[in-house]
Each structure stands twice: as structure tokens, then as C-alpha cells.
Amino acid sequence: MPKRNHFISQLAHVELLSPKLEESVKFFREVLGMEESGRVGQSVYMRAWGEFFHHSLKITEAKTNGVGHISWRAESEEDLLDAVQYIENMGCGKGWIDGDLGHGRAYQYYSPDGHLEEIFWEVELAEIPDHLKSKWRSRPQKNPSRGASVRRLDHVTLWTSDVTRHTNFYKELGFKHNEGIVIPNGTEVGSLLAVSSLSHEIALFADFRKEHGQLNHLCFAVENRDQVLETADYVVDNGYRLEMKPFKHAVGEAFTTYAIEPGGNRIEIYGGSPLYFAPDYGPKMWKVEENPNDAWDEVNIFESAQFDSIKEKA
Amino acid sequence: MPKRNHFISQLAHVELLSPKLEESVKFFREVLGMEESGRVGQSVYMRAWGEFFHHSLKITEAKTNGVGHISWRAESEEDLLDAVQYIENMGCGKGWIDGDLGHGRAYQYYSPDGHLEEIFWEVELAEIPDHLKSKWRSRPQKNPSRGASVRRLDHVTLWTSDVTRHTNFYKELGFKHNEGIVIPNGTEVGSLLAVSSLSHEIALFADFRKEHGQLNHLCFAVENRDQVLETADYVVDNGYRLEMKPFKHAVGEAFTTYAIEPGGNRIEIYGGSPLYFAPDYGPKMWKVEENPNDAWDEVNIFESAQFDSIKEKA
Amino acid sequence: MPKRNHFISQLAHVELLSPKLEESVKFFREVLGMEESGRVGQSVYMRAWGEFFHHSLKITEAKTNGVGHISWRAESEEDLLDAVQYIENMGCGKGWIDGDLGHGRAYQYYSPDGHLEEIFWEVELAEIPDHLKSKWRSRPQKNPSRGASVRRLDHVTLWTSDVTRHTNFYKELGFKHNEGIVIPNGTEVGSLLAVSSLSHEIALFADFRKEHGQLNHLCFAVENRDQVLETADYVVDNGYRLEMKPFKHAVGEAFTTYAIEPGGNRIEIYGGSPLYFAPDYGPKMWKVEENPNDAWDEVNIFESAQFDSIKEKA
Amino acid sequence: MPKRNHFISQLAHVELLSPKLEESVKFFREVLGMEESGRVGQSVYMRAWGEFFHHSLKITEAKTNGVGHISWRAESEEDLLDAVQYIENMGCGKGWIDGDLGHGRAYQYYSPDGHLEEIFWEVELAEIPDHLKSKWRSRPQKNPSRGASVRRLDHVTLWTSDVTRHTNFYKELGFKHNEGIVIPNGTEVGSLLAVSSLSHEIALFADFRKEHGQLNHLCFAVENRDQVLETADYVVDNGYRLEMKPFKHAVGEAFTTYAIEPGGNRIEIYGGSPLYFAPDYGPKMWKVEENPNDAWDEVNIFESAQFDSIKEKA
Structure with a gap:
């Protein structure tokens, strides 16, 4: 096992695109808590109550929904420069920007x-603000107990045309390949990768026809499974709709629920996922027939329409 | 902020010393689940149900209780060799051993x-064993639902004669200094350090007189706070005794309970601690007067007899 | 509102019929904990760990599955005699039996x-037995932490050919009619009735064709929703199958999961239902279109095949 | 066992006296949710989100804190009249009042x-109000997720000069005597009594010197133990103080925390208590030495100053 790159310390923030900026902001404020x-131009910056950084979510008004960009924080200034050199060698660099509200210069x-x-x-x-400051140094602010009251950003899941190629791309950047999903002909159709002890900061699903755009979903973490259940109550009793009611993933073992925010992006709220420390923990490869999406059920999510491009390949 | 060493991937196991080997083994089997x-000579090796490695605990018969050794896993073979070179330069190396049941050669x-x-x-x-194998690839075995049914080793807390010096020692090895505790004259009397996104894998408490031996406690994690409460029920209703009934730490925010195992070592069972990803998250420095040990109470643990050596220095 | 009869203090036990007696006993022992x-002839008597009475479940070997009898405890000896007189006047009495293992004479x-x-x-x-005795007087025995580890019997749900008629029958016996379900033509197809502050001790579902036999399901209670989730893990990881994975009923608000025991009887494990004290709390009448079975979903259980006889009537 | 009276269906509301009316109202609104x-004169009426009745708490401005009155709802109009006759025969009747905001005529x-x-x-x-209405018929309104967000009133605990005499008084009114506490000389110093399947709607503690006034505390229920823990976080992080941090009672088995509201009344927030259906469940008699107040600890609450009058008698 080769030495792993340690450029990245965490998933810092994700930019979502929304055709309904104010409704999306209201959703993240009221439903996720x-x-x-901050606000700049057509963008609103948001953070969860347990996060110390300026923001973990940037929502930008756009014609369609989707992901604007995904932002990783380096381990140090020196690691940032090492990463840039490495990425430039990989040939996929775009270049430096001066930074954005809440952070300094960034390499794209x-x-x-x-x-x-x-x-x-x-x-x-x-x-x-003073009235939100917590008594405890481990909390940047008080828990607002508003809606799901998510504690922090957890991960982002992307559609990709080639799961294996993207898995290798992230592994080069230092990600651990923790879990994967294959179809009977051996093609990889799902992949979970982590920079920290989380189950994953990035997950990949196959869309061989490239018909879904780039974002499968964005996930925020609550503190335990009971809070996922309370979230479901809150969502439904406040006139929103769950796309998937609470259930348990087999991959990553998280207990989870999904809703579509008003801009059309799928949002996951989840809790109770275990931690994985070993760099060689994975990849644990699941067969799609083992129903890795749902630990308790026999219904296979890959049978659903959104995975039609997988079935063609199987 | 200088580039951080990444030799270590996780706390792999801890060796406890016990004057009552079989009673200790029974405690970890029945109470912690x-x-x-494995067994070799006067040592018994144990693991929690959620752990993939051979063991996370080695209990060795000895005249007194305490900690035998603390074992970290490297990030890779190359990182191991880098670590050894680094440690030798620090001047604290002891040398290689051939390994032990469950792992290969190790540098002490x-x-x-x-x-x-x-x-x-x-x-x-x-x-x-076949009858314990789990259906899910994310679990090495089924949850046995026995006693606390801890999922994994979490951290070890040591008594030290010089908290600041030990903090620096672990920082050199790549640990993040997440939290600390100071007395009014500015002396550091507590410190929490992490190699992963856990709150800490190692914590240090001051014992200026060196009267306590080396181990403050060893901690195992359950999955949520309700399981800590169930553990308390189990411990008390099965004739064991809680040293501290369930309460919440302010440092690290974990919900916790403590028991003394039959060999005399203090064991913590805890759940619900948040994760810290930023390398510069800390050190969050708490004043001892802020009662960092107990989030909800006004009783200061540092007033208790075990911290007498701190009071002399304050 | 007329004075309500108070003959009955609680649902004491239910007799299930099973073509596979020993496998059923094993299920209730291992999966429900x-x-x-006791054993007499072809019957095995069982109790949950939180129950003080001799048993809450009697399983009797039989050619088909189903319910043998449902047993209520009176409020006192005098109430028993009053109840008998009342029931005899209702014209549905069968007569006294000498009693059974665990209880004295009973009127059927x-x-x-x-x-x-x-x-x-x-x-x-x-x-x-001594080794199971609890330290606490509020517990007849220690929590065995085995499988679901249900605390007590909760309710029984029956198929009936005439929900309204059966609802009135139980109301005469002193039950509170808490909730009901109607189809668009006004016919009552579901009913929940309680003698205590539980949501219901007896529920009724319409089977106009009388094709299902008499028992819809038998339900045992755990202490909270997280224990329902742990139950699901236990069931699936031990080779049993969930008939319905964890979800939340809108009627009664319980969080729940269902399994079929080896004898073929449907068993519900549930927790977190609120209490209803007012004798005129109900009936809260739900329209079948409001999906009273599932608080979070838009899939209507009454669309499933088991409710075909309802659809004919709608 | 004689036939039990069934006049009463539930504890309907309690009137607290507060020297700081608006601060008390703010506490119940913000901290308990x-x-x-309604408001009439110097009284404010409040209800928990899970309660269907007009109010469960009336707070009336007064020079000192304490309990104004305790209000029980009958089982029916006829039961009310039967109760009145019974109470008049007991010789403790005061007489009818026309009613109050939220209920009709009442006998005091x-x-x-x-x-x-x-x-x-x-x-x-x-x-x-429309914006608070719930989608579910089992909920009078949405869960506001504000502070403890208590679901309902649970019980009231009183100081009495003669526990045995008061226990008999409530038994005459139909209460079940579930649990009791005795000192070594056999004197009863604690008593828990219930009209429903709750552990108790009324509890009694001995104050032989009558120095505490009449109210020990008023208790509201949350839905589970984790919500008690969240309540503790909320209370402490919002500048209030816990009188007793979360712990578990042995009597009634509830998991609990206490705070003093600004008017000086002790308020308990608790969850997870089991139900008791049998009219002859109790009395389970605890010795004060068994520490019935705290299931996990060896500290005896009856050693505290508030129980000095008990120690004199012991």
C-alpha cells in the first residue's frame, strides 16, 4: 500500500445552484435549521449550528439546480501548495481564484x-451574534432546535459517467476508497470515498447516459437516529415532502431520510454512521443484488428508473 | 501552521495490566460485550463487535493494575519507517519487536x-466464527447485545507529570491539540489530542506528584447516548458499580459513564461525541473554573482528591 | 356521555396458535427476548422481562396459525362478577373455566x-429465577438484552366482518373508542379501542369476505424508537425477515416494525406511542385517503392485496 | 381487594403561584416549549403541544410561590356527581365553583x-391557530421544537405532614397506591399514586415540620430519555440552571432532570417511565436506604437538608 496523500483535511463547503434562491434559503433555514x-450578489452563504467556519453551504441563483462547486480545505498552507502542484501534474487544474466570502485564495x-x-x-x-453564542467552547453557537437542526455538512454524492475513473481520481488526491457497488458484469456503479474517519465525504453513482446532471444529493448530519425521525415529523407536518422516508443504508450504515429542497436538489439528513479509521478498510465491494442501499429491505433501489442506464450495462 | 506528520492512522489497541486476569476478562466480555x-501466556486479547482488527484490548496479568503499552497503527509501511526515523531523532526510541498476536513488527x-x-x-x-458473521460488509460481526455492547475502542487517558511537555511530544508525532485545561496560574493541567476526526485518542491529566501511576482511564464507544443509559442499568442491575453515573463532559461533549473493572482500572463508556476535522480547531483552552469535565453541573471534578497535586500548584 | 364500565384493568395475555410450536417459542425467546x-400439554407460556404476571403469551400447537383466545384481567373480584352478569345479559357468554396456568377461574x-x-x-x-432478579422493585427481572427485548404486551389487532358492530361490542365492555378509519362511502374499516391510557389494546380491521382468519397481528412494546431500529438490525442480521421495515403509524403515532413468526402469525414491535387519558378523546376518524397507517408516506396500505375486500365496498 | 372508584380520568391541570408572573410564563414558554x-386577571393559562384541552397549567401571580389548586377531570358528568357525593361524605368538600377559563363547573x-x-x-x-395545526389527528398541534418541547403534564408532587393519611385519602378517591418509601422505624415518608396507567399522577413526600409549603414539584413529560438530555443542554446553554442534572429515579424508573422556574417552583422534565396497569401492582415499598430516588447512585437524597424532618423521625 503506497503512502497516501494528506493534502485535504475536510469537505469545507458545497455550492448548490437553485432556480428559487429565497425558497431554497428558507428551506435550509427552517427545515435544516x-x-x-452572508450574501454576495446572487449567492447566500449558510452554516450549520455546529460548524466553526463561515459557511458550509453556498446557494447561488441559477436557471437549473445542481452543484456549483465542491470545496475542500487543505491540511496547511504548505499542503495546499503541494496539492496544487500535484493537481497540475494530473492535468486537471483550472487555476487560482482570489477566494470567496469566508475563505482565502483557492485553487480550482x-x-x-x-x-x-x-x-x-x-x-x-x-x-x-451574542444571543447565539454557546457557553461551551466545543460549540460555535447554541443548538437552535429548528427543524432538523443539522450539526454539520457530511458529504456530497455525484453522478458520474465512469465510477472507476472517478474513484481513481479521488484516490490520487488522498481519499480512502471505503466501499463500492458492482453489477453482475463487474462494472463499478457506486463508490464511497473519505478523507477523514467519516464513511465518506464523496460518493459516486453511475449515470452512463449522463442524463441526471452532476448532483445526486448533498447530505447534512444530525447527532443520532432519533433526530432523523424527528426530522421526518417536522418535514411532513410542515407541508414539505419526504422523497424517501427514514430507513437505513447498508453501505455506511447511516440511518437516513431524503427531501427535495424547493430548488430541486435532493437533500439527505442522516445520523448514526460509524467511523472508519483504517486506510485499508476498503474497498468493501457490494453486489448490487445485495441491496446495499437499504439494510432492512428487499427492494433494490437500482431497480428504480433513475438507474436505467445501469440496467442497460448490467 | 507547519505541515503535520501523518504517520499514524488510528489507536489500534491498549494493553491493560490486571491483578485479576480472569475477572477482568469476564468484565470486558459481560459488561462491555x-x-x-486469543490467549498467549498471561495475556488475553479482546475486540469489540464493530472492530475488524484482531484485537483492541490486551489484558495481561500483573501485580498491579495500569497500562502496559499503547499501540498505534501507521498509515502505511512507508509511514511506519518514516515514523521510526522521526522517533529515533526525537531520542525516545526503544527499538523493534517482532510483533504480537494480531500484528506484525512494531517499533516501541x-x-x-x-x-x-x-x-x-x-x-x-x-x-x-460463522455464527457471529454479519450480513453487512460494514460490520465484522453481529452486534451481540451483551451489556454495553461497545462498538469500538475510543481513547486512552494518562496521568502525566508535565502536561505541556507531553502535549508537545504528541504534537510532534502528528496529533492535533484539540482542547486543553489550565489552572489560574496558567499551568496546563489537561490536554486532549487526536490523530483522526475523533475528539481525542489520547488525553492527559496532570499528576504533579506522580502518585497515580500512568493510567487515568481507557474509553470504549457505544453508538449513542441512550446506549450509555442502558449501560448504566446493566452495570448496576448486575452487581457492578458505577464510579460516575451518566453525565456529559463539556470537553469533547461526550455523554459518558465510568466503572472500575475488577482489576482496578477505570473504564469509560461513552457516546455522542462530535467530530473535529480542522487541524487548527484547537487548542480550545478551558479554565478549570469553567468546569470542563461536567457540562451541566457546578461541581468541579478538580476539587476531588485525585487532583490534589493540581491544587498545590494552582 | 354515559358512565363507562370499568370491569377491565388490562390486556393480560393472548393465546397464539402455531403449527410450529418449538420454532415459534424460539422466535419469541430469541427475537423478542x-x-x-411454563409448559402444559401442547402449550408454552411466555412473558416479557418487564411483566409481573406469570405470562402474557400462550402459544399452542395447532394445524393453522391464528389467535386462540384473548384474555382480559378484571379490576377486582367484584368487577369480574359484574362483568360476567353484564356479558351474560349481552347474550355472548360461553361460561366459566377453572383457570389456566398462571391465573384463576375465568369467564369466557x-x-x-x-x-x-x-x-x-x-x-x-x-x-x-435468582440470577434474573432485578435490584429495582419496579422491575420483576433484569432486562435480558436479547433481541428486541420487548418490555410488555401492548395490543392485539383482529380481522372482523363488521368493524362498527365490533366497535360497539367493545364499547359496551368499557373500551374507549379512540380512533377509526372510514372509506369514502362512510363504512368504518378500522377501529382502535383502549381500556387504559394506551392508544389501544384492541384494534379492528375490516375483512368483509372473512378470508384472513381472525388475527391481523399481536404487538409487543419496547421502550423507545431507537429500540425499534435495533430490533430491525437484529431481525435481519439473524436471518429472519421484516415484513414491514421500521416506519411510523399516523394512527396512534407509534414507531413500528413487523415480522412474521415461524408459525405464520404477524408480530409487531413498537415504541413511542403517546398516551390518551380522556374518555372522550375519540373517536378521531381518519379517511382511508389520509393514509392513517403511515405518517410519512404517500403509499396507502389499504391499496395492498390484503384489503381487497375493502376496495369492493368502497 | 375492594372495587375501586373510577370518578377521575386524568390530572387535568395544576395552578402554580409565582411572584414573577411574566418571568414564569417566559420560562414555561421558552424552556418547556x-x-x-389565555389570560384572565393575574393568571396566565398554558398548554403543552401534545395536549388537546385548553390548558394544563395556570400560573397566578402571588406573593410566594407554591401550588394554587390541583384539578382532576371526571370520567363523565355522572361520575362527577358521584364524586361530589362521595367527597361530601368524606367531609372535606369546599363546594362548587362556576368553572374557569377552559372548563365548566367544578367541585372543590x-x-x-x-x-x-x-x-x-x-x-x-x-x-x-392555523399555522400551528398538525396534519395528524393524534396531535392537536405541531411540535414546536422549542426548549424541552414537553408533550404533556405528567404529575404533581406534594409535601405532606402525614404521608400515610394522604395516601389513604387519595386511595379513597380511586387512586392506585403504586409505590412507597419507608424509614427504618416503619414510618412512610414517600408515596406514589395513580389514576391511570402512569407511574403516578400524585406523589407525596413527608415534611413533618411543615416547613416547605405544599409543593415539592410539578412534572411535565417529554417523549424519551434523549429529549431529557437535550433539555439539559438547552437549559444550561440558555443561562438557566439545573437543580439536578439528568439522572434516573428508581421509583417509577423515569429518566429526569429538575430546574427551578423564576417564580421559585421546582419543575421536573422527564421521560421513559414504564406503565403500570394492575390495580394491585403496588404498593412496592422501598426502604429509604435502598436509595429509591436514584437508580444508579449511592448518594441518598433523603440525607439532604430538605429531608431534615424525616431524619428526626427515623
């Missing part, structure tokens, strides 16, 4: 399918 | 106070 | 569809 | 120590 921490690059990503080091901490 | 995975070294530690790469996975 | 408390009677029920007063408390 | 449902009477109580039948349901 997040705070607004593309995944093989063209998802825009960036890496930066200098970060601004959230300024917490 | 762990499995025995001493902390400033002489705690014995080691680092290794090659590890043996647990052999799970 | 119940204890065997029939529901309009012929479900056999009984009422008794004298009860025998469970004899708890 | 209750709603204001005194406990042996002079606690004012009342019983009524006609009740007004809460008018829920």
Missing part, C-alpha cells in the same frame, strides 16, 4: 466529468 | 514520563 | 365474529 | 393538609 452567514480544478472543485487553506470563522 | 480473540518508544508506546503497520483481521 | 414461564365469551375472549381476576405472579 | 392559551375540596383540589367534567378544547 441552518443560519445565514475539474473532475474527469467536469465537476468543479477547489482547495484552499485560509478560512474565516463564523461571527456568532 | 467484547469478544475474546517512550513518552517523556515513560509510558510505553508502539507503532506498527501489518495487522491481522479478526477471524469471526 | 421473552422468557418461557365470544365477540360477534366468534373471537374467543375471557376475563379473570386471580393472577399468579411470575417466579423469577 | 409550552403555548399560552381539600386534602387533609389543606391542598386545594377540584374535579370537573366539561372541558373546552384548545383553539389552535
Whole structure:
């Protein structure tokens, strides 16, 4: 096992595109319990109550929904520069930007399918209004107990035209390949990769026809499974709709529920996933027939219409 | 912020010393729900149900209780060799051993106070008997639902004669200094350090008189706070005794309970601690007067007799 | 509102019929965590760990599955005699039996569809073996932490050819009619009735063709929703199958999961249902279109094949 | 066992006295998550989100804190009249009042120590503003997720000069005597009594010197133990103080925490208590030495100053 790159310390933020900016902001504020921490032009910046950084979500008004960019924080300034050199050698670099609200200069690059990503080091901490400040140093602010009251950003899941190629791309950047899903002919159709002890910060699903755009979903974490159940109550009793009611993934073992935010992006709220520390933990390869999406059920999500391009290949 | 060393991937196992080997084994099996995975000489090896490695606990018969050694797994074979070179330069190396049941060759070294530690790469996975094998690839075995049914080893807490010096020692090895505790004269009396996104894999408490030996406690994690409560029921209703009934730490935010195992070692069972990804998250420095040990109470643990040596210095 | 009868204090036990007696006993012992408390002829008596009475479940070997009888405990000896007089006046009495293992003489009677029920007063408390005795007087025995580890019997749900008629039958016996379900033509197809502050001890579903036999399901309670989730893990990882994975009922608000025990009877495990104290709380009448079975979903259980006889009537 | 009276269906509401009316109202609104449902003169009426009645708490401005009156709802109009006749025969009746905001005429009477109580039948349901109405018929309104977000009133605990005499008083009114506490000389110093399947709606503690006034505490229920823990976080992080941090009672088995509201009344928030259906469940008699207050600890609450009058008698 070769030495692993350690450029990246965490998934810092994700930019979502929304055709209904204010309705999306309201959803993340009311349903997920997040705070607004800034606005610039057509973008609103938000953070979860347990996050110390300026924001973990940027929502930008756009004609269609989807992901704007995915932003990773480096391990240090020196690691940032090492990463840039490495990425430039990989040939997928786009170049430096001066930074954005909440963080300093960032180097942008593309995944093989063209998802825009960036890496930066200098970060601004959230300024917490006095009435929200917590008594405890481990909390940047009080728990607002609003809707799901998510504690932090967890991961982003992307559609890709070639799961194996993208898996290798992230592994080069230092990600651990923890779990994968294959169809009977051996083609990889799902992949979970992590930079930290989380189950995954990035997951990949196959869309061989490239018909879904780039974002499968964005996930925020609550503190336990009971909070996922309370979230379901909140969502349904406040006139929103669950896309998938609470259930348990077999991959990653998280207990989870999904909703579509008003801009059309799929949002996962989840809790209770175990941690994986070993760099050689994976890849645990699941057969699609083992129903890795649902630990308790015999219904296979890959039978659903969104995975039609997989069935053609199987 | 300088580039951080990434030699270590995780806390792999801890060796406890016990004057009552079989009673200790019974405690970890019945009360914590762990499995025995091997015996050599006067040592018994155990693992929690969620752990893939051969063992996370080695209990060795000895005249007194305490910690035998603390064992870290490297990030790769190459990282192991880098670590050894680094440790030798630090001047605290002891030398290679051939390995032990469950892992390959390991390099041993001493902390400033002489705690014995080691680092290794090659590890043996647990052999799970057929009747315990789990249906899910993310679990090495079924949850046995026995006692606390801890999922994994979490951290070890040591007594040290010089918290600041030991903090620096672990920082050199790549640990993040997440939280600390100071007394009014500015002396550091507590410290929490992590190699992963856990709150801490190692914590340090000051014992300026060196009267407590080396081990404060060893901690295993359950999956949520309700399981801590169920553990308390189990412990008390089965004739064991809680040293501290369930409460919440302010440092690290974990919900926790403590018991003394029959060999005399303090064991913590805890759940619900948040994760910390930023290398510059800390150190969050708590004043001892802020009661960092107990989030909800006004009783200061540092007032208790075990911290007498701190009071002299304050 | 007329004065309500208070003959009955609780649902005491239910007799299930099973073509596979020993496999059924094993299921209730291993999956639900119940204890065997006696055997007579082809019957095995079982109790949950939180129950003080001799048993809450009697399983009797039979050619087909189903319910043998449903047994209610009176409020006192005098109430028992009052109940008998009342039932005899209703014209549905069958007569006294001398009692059974675990209780004294009982008066048996029939529901309009012929479900056999009984009422008794004298009860025998469970004899708890020393090693299972609890330290706490509020617990007859220690929590065994085995499978679902259900705390107590909760309710029984029956198929009936005439929900309204059966609802009135139970109301005469003193049950509160808490909730009901109607189809668009106004016909009642579901009914929940309680003698205590539980949501219901008896529920009724319409089977106009009388094709299902008499038992829809038998339900046992765990202490909270997280224990329902742990139950699902246990069931699936031990080779059993969930008939319905965890979800939340809108009626009664319980969080629930279902399995079929080896004898073919449907068993519900549930937790987190609120209490209803007011005698005029109900009936809260739900339209079948409001999906009273599933609080979070838009799939209507009454669309499933088992409710075909309802669709004909709608 | 004689036939038990069934006049009473539930604890309907309690009137607290507060020298700081608006601060008390703010506490119940913000910390317990209750709603204001009316004001008359110096009284404010409040209800928990899960309650259908107009109110479960009346707070009246007064020079000192304490309990104004305790209000029980009858089982029916006829039961109300039967109760009145019965109470008049007991010789403790005070007489009818015309009713109050939220309920019809009520008959008032005194406990042996002079606690004012009342019983009524006609009740007004809460008018829920449209934006708070729940989708589910089992909920009068949405869960506001504000502070503890208590679901309902649970019980009231009183100081009495003669526990045995008061226990008999409530038994005459139909209460089940579930649990009791005795000191070594056999004197009863604690008692728990229930009209429903709750552990208790009324509890009694001995104050032989009558120095504490009449109210020990008022208790509201949340849905599970984790919500008690979240309540503790909320209370402490919002500048209030816990009188007792979360722990588990042995009597009644509830998991609990206590705070003092600004008016000086002790408020308990608790969850997870089991149900008791048998009229002859109790009395389970605990010795004070068995520490019935705290299931996990060896500290005896009866050693504290508030129980000095007990120690004199022991």
C-alpha cells in the first residue's frame, strides 16, 4: 500500500445552484435549521449550528439546480501548495481564484466529468451574534432546535459517467476508497470515498447516459437516529415532502431520510454512521443484488428508473 | 501552521495490566460485550463487535493494575519507517519487536514520563466464527447485545507529570491539540489530542506528584447516548458499580459513564461525541473554573482528591 | 356521555396458535427476548422481562396459525362478577373455566365474529429465577438484552366482518373508542379501542369476505424508537425477515416494525406511542385517503392485496 | 381487594403561584416549549403541544410561590356527581365553583393538609391557530421544537405532614397506591399514586415540620430519555440552571432532570417511565436506604437538608 496523500483535511463547503434562491434559503433555514452567514450578489452563504467556519453551504441563483462547486480545505498552507502542484501534474487544474466570502485564495480544478472543485487553506470563522453564542467552547453557537437542526455538512454524492475513473481520481488526491457497488458484469456503479474517519465525504453513482446532471444529493448530519425521525415529523407536518422516508443504508450504515429542497436538489439528513479509521478498510465491494442501499429491505433501489442506464450495462 | 506528520492512522489497541486476569476478562466480555480473540501466556486479547482488527484490548496479568503499552497503527509501511526515523531523532526510541498476536513488527518508544508506546503497520483481521458473521460488509460481526455492547475502542487517558511537555511530544508525532485545561496560574493541567476526526485518542491529566501511576482511564464507544443509559442499568442491575453515573463532559461533549473493572482500572463508556476535522480547531483552552469535565453541573471534578497535586500548584 | 364500565384493568395475555410450536417459542425467546414461564400439554407460556404476571403469551400447537383466545384481567373480584352478569345479559357468554396456568377461574365469551375472549381476576405472579432478579422493585427481572427485548404486551389487532358492530361490542365492555378509519362511502374499516391510557389494546380491521382468519397481528412494546431500529438490525442480521421495515403509524403515532413468526402469525414491535387519558378523546376518524397507517408516506396500505375486500365496498 | 372508584380520568391541570408572573410564563414558554392559551386577571393559562384541552397549567401571580389548586377531570358528568357525593361524605368538600377559563363547573375540596383540589367534567378544547395545526389527528398541534418541547403534564408532587393519611385519602378517591418509601422505624415518608396507567399522577413526600409549603414539584413529560438530555443542554446553554442534572429515579424508573422556574417552583422534565396497569401492582415499598430516588447512585437524597424532618423521625 503506497503512502497516501494528506493534502485535504475536510469537505469545507458545497455550492448548490437553485432556480428559487429565497425558497431554497428558507428551506435550509427552517427545515435544516441552518443560519445565514452572508450574501454576495446572487449567492447566500449558510452554516450549520455546529460548524466553526463561515459557511458550509453556498446557494447561488441559477436557471437549473445542481452543484456549483465542491470545496475542500487543505491540511496547511504548505499542503495546499503541494496539492496544487500535484493537481497540475494530473492535468486537471483550472487555476487560482482570489477566494470567496469566508475563505482565502483557492485553487480550482475539474473532475474527469467536469465537476468543479477547489482547495484552499485560509478560512474565516463564523461571527456568532451574542444571543447565539454557546457557553461551551466545543460549540460555535447554541443548538437552535429548528427543524432538523443539522450539526454539520457530511458529504456530497455525484453522478458520474465512469465510477472507476472517478474513484481513481479521488484516490490520487488522498481519499480512502471505503466501499463500492458492482453489477453482475463487474462494472463499478457506486463508490464511497473519505478523507477523514467519516464513511465518506464523496460518493459516486453511475449515470452512463449522463442524463441526471452532476448532483445526486448533498447530505447534512444530525447527532443520532432519533433526530432523523424527528426530522421526518417536522418535514411532513410542515407541508414539505419526504422523497424517501427514514430507513437505513447498508453501505455506511447511516440511518437516513431524503427531501427535495424547493430548488430541486435532493437533500439527505442522516445520523448514526460509524467511523472508519483504517486506510485499508476498503474497498468493501457490494453486489448490487445485495441491496446495499437499504439494510432492512428487499427492494433494490437500482431497480428504480433513475438507474436505467445501469440496467442497460448490467 | 507547519505541515503535520501523518504517520499514524488510528489507536489500534491498549494493553491493560490486571491483578485479576480472569475477572477482568469476564468484565470486558459481560459488561462491555467484547469478544475474546486469543490467549498467549498471561495475556488475553479482546475486540469489540464493530472492530475488524484482531484485537483492541490486551489484558495481561500483573501485580498491579495500569497500562502496559499503547499501540498505534501507521498509515502505511512507508509511514511506519518514516515514523521510526522521526522517533529515533526525537531520542525516545526503544527499538523493534517482532510483533504480537494480531500484528506484525512494531517499533516501541517512550513518552517523556515513560509510558510505553508502539507503532506498527501489518495487522491481522479478526477471524469471526460463522455464527457471529454479519450480513453487512460494514460490520465484522453481529452486534451481540451483551451489556454495553461497545462498538469500538475510543481513547486512552494518562496521568502525566508535565502536561505541556507531553502535549508537545504528541504534537510532534502528528496529533492535533484539540482542547486543553489550565489552572489560574496558567499551568496546563489537561490536554486532549487526536490523530483522526475523533475528539481525542489520547488525553492527559496532570499528576504533579506522580502518585497515580500512568493510567487515568481507557474509553470504549457505544453508538449513542441512550446506549450509555442502558449501560448504566446493566452495570448496576448486575452487581457492578458505577464510579460516575451518566453525565456529559463539556470537553469533547461526550455523554459518558465510568466503572472500575475488577482489576482496578477505570473504564469509560461513552457516546455522542462530535467530530473535529480542522487541524487548527484547537487548542480550545478551558479554565478549570469553567468546569470542563461536567457540562451541566457546578461541581468541579478538580476539587476531588485525585487532583490534589493540581491544587498545590494552582 | 354515559358512565363507562370499568370491569377491565388490562390486556393480560393472548393465546397464539402455531403449527410450529418449538420454532415459534424460539422466535419469541430469541427475537423478542421473552422468557418461557411454563409448559402444559401442547402449550408454552411466555412473558416479557418487564411483566409481573406469570405470562402474557400462550402459544399452542395447532394445524393453522391464528389467535386462540384473548384474555382480559378484571379490576377486582367484584368487577369480574359484574362483568360476567353484564356479558351474560349481552347474550355472548360461553361460561366459566377453572383457570389456566398462571391465573384463576375465568369467564369466557365470544365477540360477534366468534373471537374467543375471557376475563379473570386471580393472577399468579411470575417466579423469577435468582440470577434474573432485578435490584429495582419496579422491575420483576433484569432486562435480558436479547433481541428486541420487548418490555410488555401492548395490543392485539383482529380481522372482523363488521368493524362498527365490533366497535360497539367493545364499547359496551368499557373500551374507549379512540380512533377509526372510514372509506369514502362512510363504512368504518378500522377501529382502535383502549381500556387504559394506551392508544389501544384492541384494534379492528375490516375483512368483509372473512378470508384472513381472525388475527391481523399481536404487538409487543419496547421502550423507545431507537429500540425499534435495533430490533430491525437484529431481525435481519439473524436471518429472519421484516415484513414491514421500521416506519411510523399516523394512527396512534407509534414507531413500528413487523415480522412474521415461524408459525405464520404477524408480530409487531413498537415504541413511542403517546398516551390518551380522556374518555372522550375519540373517536378521531381518519379517511382511508389520509393514509392513517403511515405518517410519512404517500403509499396507502389499504391499496395492498390484503384489503381487497375493502376496495369492493368502497 | 375492594372495587375501586373510577370518578377521575386524568390530572387535568395544576395552578402554580409565582411572584414573577411574566418571568414564569417566559420560562414555561421558552424552556418547556409550552403555548399560552389565555389570560384572565393575574393568571396566565398554558398548554403543552401534545395536549388537546385548553390548558394544563395556570400560573397566578402571588406573593410566594407554591401550588394554587390541583384539578382532576371526571370520567363523565355522572361520575362527577358521584364524586361530589362521595367527597361530601368524606367531609372535606369546599363546594362548587362556576368553572374557569377552559372548563365548566367544578367541585372543590381539600386534602387533609389543606391542598386545594377540584374535579370537573366539561372541558373546552384548545383553539389552535392555523399555522400551528398538525396534519395528524393524534396531535392537536405541531411540535414546536422549542426548549424541552414537553408533550404533556405528567404529575404533581406534594409535601405532606402525614404521608400515610394522604395516601389513604387519595386511595379513597380511586387512586392506585403504586409505590412507597419507608424509614427504618416503619414510618412512610414517600408515596406514589395513580389514576391511570402512569407511574403516578400524585406523589407525596413527608415534611413533618411543615416547613416547605405544599409543593415539592410539578412534572411535565417529554417523549424519551434523549429529549431529557437535550433539555439539559438547552437549559444550561440558555443561562438557566439545573437543580439536578439528568439522572434516573428508581421509583417509577423515569429518566429526569429538575430546574427551578423564576417564580421559585421546582419543575421536573422527564421521560421513559414504564406503565403500570394492575390495580394491585403496588404498593412496592422501598426502604429509604435502598436509595429509591436514584437508580444508579449511592448518594441518598433523603440525607439532604430538605429531608431534615424525616431524619428526626427515623
